[in-house]
């Protein structure tokens with residue numbers, strides 16, 4: 363029995379939406395708030411850093427659902443919300459070799475795409491994002507300016523950024539500013 | 553200060569992503585080692601010129617503790633290893 367109902371508000375519901383910056387037709391940047399489905403953090407138990415295959419099996423099966431960002435550390439992401447029993451079922455599949463923490467409420471995903479996307483992100487991070495060094499599917503935890511973010515390459519000209527919920531709108535505003543020279547179309551959450 | 557640290561897990565990253573704990577060569581005294589030894593462990597540090605090993609935390613990356621060996625005068629980085637590697641943890 364709960365005393366009051368928790369109201370879920372999308373982190374980027376009131377973020378800036380629309381077209382900003384250069385009025386070019388080609389090479390524009392598209393910024394899109396992604397569905398707040400699920401974000402699960404998986405940590406390998408001591409002595410079990412090599413559980414990649416087991417972790418891959420509990421992802422939702424979509425491309426780039428499983429994102430490694432350090433030894434024995436992964437994020438599982440997806441567009442569909444998961445109940446606590448569904449999360450518990452995933453955790454039990456790891457059979458004690460790893461733990462699963464629900465971060466769905468705490469981290470937000472943003473898609474950024476366009477032919478100039480590497481140039482835009484290079485204004486904020488020192489990670490080498492050239493396709494030859496950073497192929498599709500690669501993830502890295504890094505800083506974009508002062509904001510910690512997980513960068514995942516989802517295509518030759520598209521990336522997904524995952525950021526702590528409270529920083530999502532700040533990062534959103536910064537990404538718009540970083541994209542102004544190319545023109546940017548931003549679509550906030552709805 | 554060295555600008556790029558080659559994290560063994562993440563590759564070269566700017567120093568802003570790291571938190572420096574300090575000298576990696578200091579051993580924690582036994583609980584009953586006495587006040588002088590504990591005072592030295594907690595407060596007293598050398599200020600070496602030249603090669604120096606330190607614990608660095610990759611706070612904004614893989615969140616692993618690393619041992620960075622660098623030159624405090626030239627800023628050259630010699631080695632970066634994971635602190636859990638054999639013999640690295642003080």
Ligand SMILES: [Zn+2]
Nearest residue numbers: 559562610614
């Ligand atoms: Zn690292």
